[in-house]
Amino acid sequence: MPSASSTNNPPPSGPRRPRGVAMFFVLGIVAVMVPLLLLFSMIGSSQAKQAMHFHDRITTEAIAWSALEAGIARLQASGGADLVSGSLSEVDYQFSLNPTGTGMASQALFNVFARSQKGPFTYIYLTVCEQIPRSPLAPADPNPVITHDFWGTVQNYDITQAFDCVAIANARGADYLEWERTVTYEQDRTDAEYRAALLGKASGLPPEVAANWSAIVDELARQKAVLTP
């Protein structure tokens, strides 16, 4: 495009040269490079963000588990019902020992809730602990503690609130009822019946699983729940 000066002066002799061609290319190149640069920096930063998200999710699981271990250690050393918090690997955790009664062998029963949170990620474990009284013959030994039925969730409950603890216990209870139904199903069948029922499912299996299904059924039958006197 002619500039203001060229309109005021007569054009030079010979072929007319486009003006500002180089600057046009520079601007064009910059116009291409800037979005590319932005895209690259976005890839780098989003990748770093995703890696940190994974780190936070896995770490909350590991720290929630550690909180549970801390709760169990407290019961072994005769710790009572309490809510304790702390932090590990820069991740906050809490555990609470909620007494639920006394068992048939005079053992104290607890629901242990353990929670950790980092950023938007939460992990909560619930387990049942049985704290067995110390033997009078070895009063210095820690209390034996039996733990069972570990259950986990990534939902953001507040374990300091009784209402949320009840909601966690109810959610676990629904899963636990389903577990009991499968145990009853196994107990009510003979080995042969259970094996036949499982082998009958082979036609609905993906080929990868069907290839070893017979050996898998052998193992399932070996581990089948049985009624104990």
Added chain:
Amino acid sequence: MRLPSRRGVTLLEVIMAMVILTIAIVPMLDVFGVTGRTVAKSQNLSLAVGLSHKIAQHLLTMPYDAIVDKAETPLADGADDQVFNPLENPGTSQTTNRRITAAQLPELHAFLKKYSVRYALDVVGDAPKDVKIIITWIEQGRNMLYSLRVYVSRR
């Protein structure tokens, strides 16, 4: 014939363009290098997170008294530690155990060897044990470290 004065201006523009481009491209090229390094870094961070979580899970199967300090141990060509070596076994006896060696798991071996990935344990206290799992690696000539602290109680 006298050259029109505009010719010189165009050459000047081109020279200016080259200077501008050189000034612009050189730092930009480094930005692309930074992006590549960020992706590699995130890859190594994710790997370290997985490795430390793996060790934390192994601690739950180890005898409580066997959970003690451990000096830096390489994953590639490392001694048999039941955590990373042997890593896999497609067969039915110890003779088919696969360790992280150039002969048995070449791709994984090269990957871990490239970054010189190692792990160590630092154990403090008792009931529960406070275990610091330390993963170290070398990235672009720099020593990198990731650590995860976990409790393990006696069962």
Added chain:
Amino acid sequence: MAAGLLTVIVGIVTQWFFSQRQYQDRITRLSDIQENLRQATFAMARELKTGRQVIWPRVNPDQSPRTDSVLVFKNFRGAIVAFFHRPAERKIRRVVIPNGPGMPVEDTAPLGDGIASLTFTTMGPDNKLVSLHLSTEGVHHLDAVRLVNE
């Protein structure tokens, strides 16, 4: 001369542009692979952790580990669940086999996508430690899950 220099510059920049596009594709691909490995690991670990028994594979009689591309276990609810790798699709899939009446149901969505190889290795005297090894195009991810229920 100006036109020649300009042509050289344009040539260099064009070549640079295309090489950066290739590099960008590689970085994006690597980035996607990493995220796939991470998501698949977390998805599997969550259900496996509170599982009750590993059915398949089993540690060898001499207590050495045992590896397979299929993992069958009983989850917290007692259902029989299989995670398996389908190499042709490069996917990790999950199928639930009811431990009671009913036929197996495979999840519509895969647990992991773009995964070239996956191995499950069972370890430990009680067969309850599952070591995971995922890889795609030279990127590896190692993890493990200890089942905590009986």
